[in-house]
Amino acid sequence: MKNPNPDTAPSHPLTDEEFQKVKTLLGREPNQTELAIFSVMWSEHCSYKSSRVHLKRFPTEGEAVLHGPGENAGVVDIGEGWVAVFKIESHNHPSFIEPYQGAATGVGGILRDIFTMGARPIALLNSLRFGPLENPKNRYLLEHVVAGIAGYGNCIGVPTVGGEICFNEIYSKNPLVNVFCLGIAKREDIVTAAAGGVGNPVIYVGSRTGRDGIHGATMASAELTQSAEKRHTVQVGDPFTEKLLLEACLELMKKEWVIGIQDMGAAGLTSSASEMADRGEVGLDIDVSQVPRREEGMTPEEVMISESQERMLLVVEKGKEKEVAAIFEKWDLEMAVIGHVTEERFLTVREEGRVVARIPVPALTAEAPVHDRPMVQPRFQEFIQSLNMDAIQEPKSYSEALFTLLGSPALASKEWVYQQYDHMVRTNTLIGPGAGAAVIRLKESNRALAMTVDGNSGYCLLNPYTGGAIAVAEAARNLVCVGAKPIALSDCLNFGNPERPETMWHFAAVIEGMSDACKKFKVPVVSGNVSFYNEAREMGIYPTPVVGMVGLIEDVGTVLTAGFKAQDEKIVLIGETLDELGGSEYLKVIHSQERGYPPILHFDKEKGLHDLILKATGEGLLRSAQDCSEGGLAVALAEACLLSSTFVGAIIKLEPISIRMDAFLFSESQSRAIVTVKEDDLSRLRKLAEEMSLSASIIGVTGGSALDIRMEGRSGSIIHLPLEKMREAHSAGLKKYFQA
Amino acid sequence: MRIGIIVFPGSNCDHDCRFVTQNLLGEPTFSIWHKETKLPPLDVVIIPGGFSYGDYLRPGAIARFSPVMDAVIDFAKKGGYVLGICNGFQILVEVGLLPGALLRNRSMKFICKTVSVRVENNQTAFTSQYQLGQVLSIPIAHAEGNYFIDSSSLKDLNKKNQILFRYVTEAGETSESANPNGSLEHVAGLCNEAGNILGMMPHPERASDLLLGGDDGIGVFHSLQATRTGLNEKS
Numbered sequence: 021m022k023n024p025n026p027d028t029a030p031s032h033p034l035t036d037e038e039f040q041k042v043k044t045l046l047g048r049e050p051n052q053t054e055l056a057i058f059s060v061m062w063s064e065h066c067s068y069k070s071s072r073v074h075l076k077r078f079p080t081e082g083e084a085v086l087h088g089p090g091e092n093a094g095v096v097d098i099g100e101g102w103v104a105v106f107k108i109e110s111h112n113h114p115s116f117i118e119p120y121q122g123a124a125t126g127v128g129g130i131l132r133d134i135f136t137m138g139a140r141p142i143a144l145l146n147s148l149r150f151g152p153l154e155n156p157k158n159r160y161l162l163e164h165v166v167a168g169i170a171g172y173g174n175c176i177g178v179p180t181v182g183g184e185i186c187f188n189e190i191y192s193k194n195p196l197v198n199v200f201c202l203g204i205a206k207r208e209d210i211v212t213a214a215a216g217g218v219g220n221p222v223i224y225v226g227s228r229t230g231r232d233g234i235h236g237a238t239m240a241s242a243e244l245t246q247s248a249e250k251r252h253t254v255q256v257g258d259p260f261t262e263k264l265l266l267e268a269c270l271e272l273m274k275k276e277w278v279i280g281i282q283d284m285g286a287a288g289l290t291s292s293a294s295e296m297a298d299r300g301e302v303g304l305d306i307d308v309s310q311v312p313r314r315e316e317g318m319t320p321e322e323v324m325i326s327e328s329q330e331r332m333l334l335v336v337e338k339g340k341e342k343e344v345a346a347i348f349e350k351w352d353l354e355m356a357v358i359g360h361v362t363e364e365r366f367l368t369v370r371e372e373g374r375v376v377a378r379i380p381v382p383a384l385t386a387e388a389p390v391h392d393r394p395m396v397q398p399r400f401q402e403f404i405q406s407l408n409m410d411a412i413q414e415p416k417s418y419s420e421a422l423f424t425l426l427g428s429p430a431l432a433s434k435e436w437v438y439q440q441y442d443h444m445v446r447t448n449t450l451i452g453p454g455a456g457a458a459v460i461r462l463k464e465s466n467r468a469l470a471m472t473v474d475g476n477s478g479y480c481l482l483n484p485y486t487g488g489a490i491a492v493a494e495a496a497r498n499l500v501c502v503g504a505k506p507i508a509l510s511d512c513l514n515f516g517n518p519e520r521p522e523t524m525w526h527f528a529a530v531i532e533g534m535s536d537a538c539k540k541f542k543v544p545v546v547s548g549n550v551s552f553y554n555e556a557r558e559m560g561i562y563p564t565p566v567v568g569m570v571g572l573i574e575d576v577g578t579v580l581t582a583g584f585k586a587q588d589e590k591i592v593l594i595g596e597t598l599d600e601l602g603g604s605e606y607l608k609v610i611h612s613q614e615r616g617y618p619p620i621l622h623f624d625k626e627k628g629l630h631d632l633i634l635k636a637t638g639e640g641l642l643r644s645a646q647d648c649s650e651g652g653l654a655v656a657l658a659e660a661c662l663l664s665s666t667f668v669g670a671i672i673k674l675e676p677i678s679i680r681m682d683a684f685l686f687s688e689s690q691s692r693a694i695v696t697v698k699e700d701d702l703s704r705l706r707k708l709a710e711e712m713s714l715s716a717s718i719i720g721v722t723g724g725s726a727l728d729i730r731m732e733g734r735s736g737s738i739i740h741l742p743l744e745k746m747r748e749a750h751s752a753g754l755k756k757y758f759q760a
Numbered sequence: 761m762r763i764g765i766i767v768f769p770g771s772n773c774d775h776d777c778r779f780v781t782q783n784l785l786g787e788p789t790f791s792i793w794h795k796e797t798k799l800p801p802l803d804v805v806i807i808p809g810g811f812s813y814g815d816y817l818r819p820g821a822i823a824r825f826s827p828v829m830d831a832v833i834d835f836a837k838k839g840g841y842v843l844g845i846c847n848g849f850q851i852l853v854e855v856g857l858l859p860g861a862l863l864r865n866r867s868m869k870f871i872c873k874t875v876s877v878r879v880e881n882n883q884t885a886f887t888s889q890y891q892l893g894q895v896l897s898i899p900i901a902h903a904e905g906n907y908f909i910d911s912s913s914l915k916d917l918n919k920k921n922q923i924l925f926r927y928v929t930e931a932g933e934t935s936e937s938a939n940p941n942g943s944l945e946h947v948a949g950l951c952n953e954a955g956n957i958l959g960m961m962p963h964p965e966r967a968s969d970l971l972l973g974g975d976d977g978i979g980v981f982h983s984l985q986a987t988r989t990g991l992n993e994k995s
Contacts, residue, residue: 170870174901175811177772260770260814352769442872442901444966445809447776461971463779576971 032059033242038389045383053369053377056321057384060287061294064552067388070518071550074528077535078545084507085544090299092133092213092282093203094546096508098572100465103210105139106202108147108473108512108568110551114254115168115197119161123168123197124257128329130201131176132283135266136332138211138273139203142446143460144173146183146199147473147512147566151192153429153757158187161195162437163758168257169199170440175259176266180441181449182458184473185754187429193556198512200473200568204462211273213282213292214299215335215361220279222293222304222359223341225348226265226331228314229289232256234326243517243553261330261353268351269332272344277337284331290324290384292333294367298385300335306359307370320369320376335361395528396521405482407602407616414682418729419739421610421686422654423749428609431651432753433662450579455663456498456647461576468579470504470571476650477562479618482603484526484563486618488533493626493690494649495569496541500630501645501693503580503637504571506541511548511567516560518552526563534565540623541630543569578637582646583663584670587723589643590702591670594709594716595629595692597653599679605650606686618688625691628712633693641705643696652686654729654739656694658746661727669743672720672729681738685729696722761787761988764802766832766848768794768823772810773845773965780968781806785981794826803988804841805832807848809901809963819862819904820850829855841885841984842957846902849949849959858952858959859917860909865902866942872901874974875940877925877948877962878932884951885987886958887924889979895932896925896976898962900940900948905961907943907950917950925949925960 032055034042042050042058050058064070080088086103087095093107111126127144134141146169151158162185173180178201215222232255272278280300282292289311297304308323318326336344341357348355362368367384369377415421425431438453450468451459457472474495480487496506511534516523538545554561573579584591601607602616636642646663648656661669677684697705702718709716720729727746729739763781767774774791782789790800799805812823823829829851836842836857844852852858865871874897879890890896909917917923925948929938934946941961949960964977 167869174870174872174903175770175814177810258814260811260816263772263811263814264769439873440870442870444872444899444901444963444972445772445776447779447966447969447972450971463783 034059034062038062041389045380045387051377053321053324054379056325057290057377057379060290060325061384062388064518066287066291068550069389070391070393070552072390073392074531077531079535079538080544080546082508082542082544085546088544088546089548092136094508094510095137095210096546098469099467101207102462102464103205103207104202104469104570105134105137105205106200106510106568106570107133107547108198108200108510108566109133109549110512110514111197111199112194112514112551112554115165116161116195118254119164120168120171121254121256123165124172125255125329126197126199127169127172128257128259128262129285130199131178131262132285134201134203135269136213136281136283138209139205140270141178141201141203142448143202143458143471144178144180144199145458145471145473145568146180146197147475148183148185149191149196149564150187151189152187155192158192159757165197166437166440172257172259174442176263177445179443179445179449181443181460182453182472185434185437188562190561194554194561196514196554196564198514198566200510202469202471202570209273211278211281213296214280215296215302215304216279216300217337218302218361218363220335220338220361221341221357222306222361223334223336223344224311224331224356224358225334225353227258227261227328228312228354229323229326229328229331230314231318231322231326232328234322243555255327255329257329264351264353265330265332268348268353272347277340279335279337281332281334284333286327288325288327289333294381294384296333296335297365297367297381301365303362303364303366303368303381304359305362305368307373309372310356310358312354312356320371324369393518393524394521395525397525398522404615405617409601412611414680415610418681418685419741422658422739423741425605425609425651425655426658426746427749427753429754430605431655433751434754435751436755436758451502451581455582457502457504459502459573459579466576468573468576470499470502470573471568472498473566473568474498475564475566477564478614479603480526480530480563480565482616482618484529485533486621487563488530488565489537489621490618490690491565491567492534492537492541492543493621495567496543496630497647497693499569499571500633501580501582501647503578504573505634506543506569506571508544508546509567509569511545511565513550514554514561514564514566515552516555520560523560530563530565537623541627580637580642580645581663582644582660583665584660584668584696584722585643586666587668589696589698589722590718591672591720591722592695592697592705592716593653593692593719594632594695594714595625596689596715597684597687597692598689599683600687600689601683604652604686604688606652606682619690621690628714629691629693632708632712632714635708636705641697641701643698645693645695648692648694649688652688654685658727660694661743662747662750667725667743668722669724669726670720670722671724674719674729674731676732761804761985762802763787763789763804763806764792764799765789765806765808766792766794766828768812768826770810770812770814771808773808773963776965777806777808780965780978780981784968785985792828794828796828797831799831799835802840804843804984805835807842807844807851809846809848812847812851819847820854823851824855833857836957839956843886844959845963845965846961849961850904852957852959857957858950859913860907862904863906863908864904865906870903871940872899874899875962876928876930876938878928880923880926881921884924884955886951886980886983888986889982893932895928895930897967897974898964898977899966900962902961905941905943907947909944914944920953922953923947923950924958925962
C-alpha cells in the first residue's frame, strides 16, 4: 500500500527506533493510516510500554478473583451468585485543558468499562488533586471538574458516593482527575471483550463518529504544553446517550449469542478492534465507510482514531444482526454492521471495499515496544527525608492548631463539592460522601459493599516505598472501619515523565511498596491504569498512586460508622502513637514544611488492627470506628464528634506521654483507630486486643458538647474546642473559596 | 392498589419508586415505557425522577411530547392519582397539569442533600397519613427546583390550599437559609385544584426505608394506600 499523500512525509510521534520496528513488523513502509494506528496503539497510554515490566510485580490472583488486569475491568466474586466489577481510571490532561468535558468524559469512560462487562454500574467515586485554592485558576479548575463529574454522573443516574480531594502547588499545572466505578452482575452474565467465530459480524453501536478527541491517547502520552491548541483533543460527553447505551447494552448482553463487546475509549475504534481481535486470537476486517458519522469528509485515519464518546464495538453470532438492531432501535441508538471476524490475524481496514490499512494484530498489542527505562534516586531524596525536630516549635495553642487544621482545605468538609453529586439515587447508599469509606447495600441480598479511594502523594515523595504501602494500608483500614473485609483493589498510578530516570525510580518503588502491602493483606490488584507525563514546565507531579479498594460486608446490619453514638461510651485508641511528624498535615499546614520521613508501617501490626476490628464487629462490640490518618489523633477525635448525628462531644483524659505533645496529637502514626464501646464490652475488647498483641488504651468517654483533651499532671485543657466552633471551621474551610 | 411507573429515556428513579411500592409495600407495580399509548388499569401513576431526555432544552420540555403523556393526561382528567417526583414534577408543569415553573436553583448548582419540609395540608390523598405541620426529613437532588409562579396564581394556590409541602428549618420555621433552591414562598410540593395530581421536588422514595436513615417519605405512599382502601383517616 502506498502513502496516499506521497508528497508529505507522514507525521507521527514514534521514535526513530519505533518507526524502524514498524517497518520490520510490516515488512514494508507503513502508509499514513497505518502509521496513525501504530502511533495510538504504541502510545504510552495504550501500550503501557514504560510500566509493563513493573506492573508484573502486583499480585493479581486470589480466591475471589474471576477476571484480573487485561479485561476492561476487574471482576470479583461477592457471594450468593453475584460479582462486583470495578476499575479506576485517570482523565488528567483533558481535565486541565477543558475541565468540564474532561472530567465528564472521564466519568463516561469508566462507566462504559464497567457496563461493557455486563455489569450495572451502582457507584462512582473520585480522587482529585489541584493546586492551592488561593489561585483563581485552581478554583476555576476545581469548580468545573466538579460540575463535569456531577453533570455526567447525576444525569446517568449512578450515585457518586465518595472520594478525596487534596491540594498542592505541584498540581497547579497538572491537576489529577481519577474516577472509580463499581458495578454488579450475576456471575453468569459477565461478558468479556474477546472477538471470536470466523465470519461473525462486527457491529458498531452508539453515538456517531466525529472529529473530537482525535489523538487524545497521544496527547495523554506527552507533557502538556500550550493548552488552547489541544482543546480539540478533548472529547465531548453526552450522558443521556450513554444512559441509553447502558440500558441497551445490558439488555443485549443477557443474550447468549453475544460473543464479545468493548467500548471505544482511548484510541477509539483502533484500540477496541485490535484488542478484541487480540484477546480472541483472530483478525477483524472492517470498512470505515460503514461507520455512522456526524461530520463529512472524514478520512479513514480520522475515523479509526476518533475518540468520540458513547460508542461500543461488539461481535455477535452471525444471523443475529436483526435482533441487535431491534434492541438498539428501541433505545433510539445507531447500529451498523461494519465488518466481520477473520481467521487470519490481521486488522484490515477498508474504505468502500478498498484496503487502506492491513496490520498483523500482534504488532499492535503483544509486540508493541516495552521499555525497561533507566531509574535513579533523585538527588534531593535524602535532603527532603531529613527533618530536625528540635527546630520545630510546639504551637502556643494546641486548640488553635487543631482549629486551623480542621479548616484547612485538605481536612475541611468537602460538602460544598459532594452536595453537587447525586449520592443517593438507586436508594442503596448506607454511607455516602464525607466518611472514610462509602457503603452500598445490595438490594438483592443481605450484603453490602464498601469502597474507598486513597493515596497520600506527600508520603510517596518522601519515601515512595512506604507511601505506596500506606496507600494500600490506609484504604484497607478505611474499609475495615465500616465493618468490611477488603477483597480487591484497582489502582491509578499518576506520575511524571517516564523518560526521566527519577520518575521511574519513584514508580518502581511505589509499586514495590504497594505490592508488598497487597500480598500481606491478601488484597489482589484486579484492574488499573497508569498515567505518565503528568508534568508541566519541566516539573513532575509528586508520585501519586491512588488506590480504589472494595470490601465486603456479609450482614448489612453490622455496618459501622465513625460518628460517636451516645453519651458515656468508652473511647478506645487501638495502636501506638510514635514521635513521627514527617510528611504530616500538621507539619505542612502549621509549619509550612513538607519533609521528613513518612510514618513507619509495620505490616503485621496493620493486619492485626484489621483483624481485631473485624472480629470485634462480628461480635457486635463496637459502637463506632474511625481510623487515624491525616491530621492524627486530634483530627480523628474531632471528626468523630462532627460526624455524630446526636452531636456528642468527647472528654479525653490522657496518661502522661513520653513523646512531644504535638507529635502525640498530630502524628500520623499508622495502624491506629479510635473505637467506642459500651462499658460492659470493654473487657472483651481489651482481651481481643491482647490476644492479637495490640495496644488498646481507654483514652476517654463520649459526652459534653466540646472536644476536651486533658492530661494527668497538667492543669487545664490541652485542647478545648466547642463542637459548634469546630463545625464552623470544618464546614467553611473549602466552601469559603467559592462564595461570591 | 395498582401502580404504574412511567419510564422515559433518562428516567433514573423508576427502580427506586418500584422498590418502595412493590417490595416495601407489596403493591402490584408496572413499568410503563414512554412509547406506550395506553395505560393498563391503574389507581396511581408515578412519574419518577431522573433526567428524561437528558434534560435537554429544559427539564421535562421534551418528555411532555412522549406518546404516553396523552394517556397520562386522560387518566388524570378522569380523577386518577398522579404523583410527579423531581423530574416528574418538572414534566407535570411542562405538560400543564400543574401550574407554575421550576427555574434553575438560586445557587445555579445541582443540590443533593436531606432537607426539612413541613406538611401544609393533610386533607389530601397524598398527605392524609401525616399530621398537619409535621416536619419531614426528605432528600432533594435537583438543579432546577426553584418554584416560580405569578402572584395572582400564587394567591390562588394558597387560598385553595394546594401547597402541600414547604421547605423549613428542622424546627419547622420557614427561613431563607432553609430554602435550598430559592422557591417562591418556600414551595416544595403542590397539587392541582382537584387534589389528584401532586408534584414535589423532594424524593419520598429516598426516605422510605429505615436502613437508609429515615422513612419520613413513606407517608406519601401510605396515604395513597389509605385513599385507595377508603381509610382516609389519620393513623
